[in-house]
Amino acid sequence: MELVSVIMPAYNAEKYIEQAINCIIRQSYVNWELIICDDGSIDGTREIIESFALMDKRIRCYHNENNLGIVATRNKLLAKAKGEFITMLDADDLCVAERISVLRNFLLVNDHVGIVGSGVQFISQNGSLKGERKYPETNSEIQNNLLNEKFPFCGAGVMIRKEVYLKIGGYRDYFEGKAWDDHDWLFRSSMHFKGANVPEMLYQYRDNPESFMRNIGPMDYKKFTIKKIAIALGKQRILTGSDFLEDKDFEGLKNLEELHEKPFKKDPSLIYRIMAARAKTNSEKIYLLKKAIKKNIFELRNYYYFLKMVTNKS
Incomplete structure (x- = not known):
């Protein structure tokens, strides 16, 4: 055997x-x-x-x-x-x-x-x-x-x-x-x-998503962008037979990272909205949307989704 x-x-x-x-x-x-x-x-x-x-x-x-x-x-x-x-x-x-x-x-x-x-x-x-x-x-x-x-x-x-x-x-x-x-x-x-x-x-x-949701920080957007980077590298291999990592093209890799990280850097509350959308309970969603509002008080979508959740809960 x-x-x-x-x-x-x-x-x-x-x-x-x-x-x-x-x-x-x-x-x-x-x-x-x-x-x-x-x-x-x-x-x-x-x-x-x-x-x-x-x-x-x-x-x-x-x-x-x-x-x-x-x-x-x-x-x-x-x-x-x-x-x-x-x-x-x-x-x-x-x-x-x-x-x-x-x-x-x-x-x-x-x-x-x-x-x-x-x-x-x-x-x-x-x-x-x-x-x-x-x-x-x-x-x-x-x-x-x-x-x-x-x-x-x-x-x-x-x-x-x-x-x-x-x-x-x-x-x-x-x-x-x-x-x-x-x-x-x-x-x-x-x-x-x-x-x-x-x-x-x-x-x-x-x-066990609870621990990640409760301890999420503003730099954890890299845990989301890494998926897009991995997929982009995969598509690059399909098209060219290689990727930035294999070629040690660190400038190309840096540009790829910046492309996918830009939305999170522009809006620090984005990561909390994403996690709120993935949360499985209303209490988790509300908790994360509160953090989103605190992180970016000028982003109207944070208030919209928060009020929507509070209204649904009541």
Whole structure:
């Protein structure tokens, strides 16, 4: 049986990582290795993963003395993967017991496919189901999604052949701390390898937007513009075969950043209006719109949306 490597970066994950590790231990497919890297956690994450490694020889654990970030830690784990197939599980997420088996079997049967994902369920902090999403199943649908700025995978939910990593390499340092690192990586991979998604809901993503909404700051607009930058780089690769990062064209990259950051710099309240539109409760929307008004008292749209929400609430 083929060895499947599961990589799991972890940072201050003591609340959920035991559940995540047990999801891999309970897999119906047993020929796996779980490679975990504690990224300089200051809670009990290190002790938890070490205890599991002592109980199961298929689990290998590593530690970063300092917090290096998700990109550097994922790349460290990818370099240590020994399996013919590689998949992931984030330390606060879950997956069903058949996940490795289903994805591995798909790649065995479909030898023209290099990347396979699945449907994803969104769960709350306590594990209750909040929703689910299916992704396009065929490579043609996946390529069409990429061209139309729709990401066709659950980033951590895919399984790849090792040759994908050997050709593409790891995640790019530019995306460290900005999100969309996995999207950029899979976008680049999809240009060289065919992709697919199975319809089954195999991955469970723990959705916790509250902390981000409450702690959002005026400079967090970079978390929104990075999506547009990643998409623009992807389109550039489609048109020219390369992008600003690959060409080390830092002036071109800077101009691209400035293009997408300009609206946020012009109106510092824009980020709060965007988050208010995405908020799931009226109280969250009102809270964010109040911050928008405080940030830019001259922007009339802030008052319009705030009054609209207050009126609806009453």
